[in-house]
């Protein structure tokens with residue numbers, strides 16, 4: 001659980017609202033540091049080194065990453081994989097002023113899937129990322145929209161029975177292995 005302020009995107013690292021998960025102290029200091037963590041397996045393994053705000057408790061000395069740092073680590077993984085980051089996926093949908101349900105209706109991406117991508121719970125695979133890339137062009141979304149409409153008018157709703165939903169389980173989840181002192185709070 002994370003009680004920290006949700007709106008902490010604008011660089012100014014406000015320490016207020018931060019609570020030490022170890023001792024409950026609110027005296028938290030932030031330092032911007034390079035945080036190195038391994039990603040991938042075997043030959044593909046790399047060390048990613050984003051700069052993140054490291055929170056350190058002034059009372060007990062416990063250091064941790066909060067959701068801001070986790071988000072930056074997640075973005076670093078997306079950048080490494082060459083896929084859209086969660087905020088880019090969200091921005092794409094927002095560009096069309098569509099809700100997740102509306103966007104899912106047109107694209108046939110499940111709203112739950114979309115939500116997981118936008119929250120950074122899972123990373124879309126390359127094929128889905130290519131799909132998202134094409135959806136950045138309004139003419140493609142428009143074409144798809146009219147295609148979906150005409151299909152449903154003919155009573156042949158595009159079924160979601162394509163078994164590739166399973167691909168989602170192949171999506172690599174970001175699990176940076178930090179030193180024991182680092183906290184990776186669960187999303188949601």
Ligand SMILES: [Zn+2]
Pocket residue numbers: 020021022023024025057058059060061062
């Ligand atoms: Zn503490």
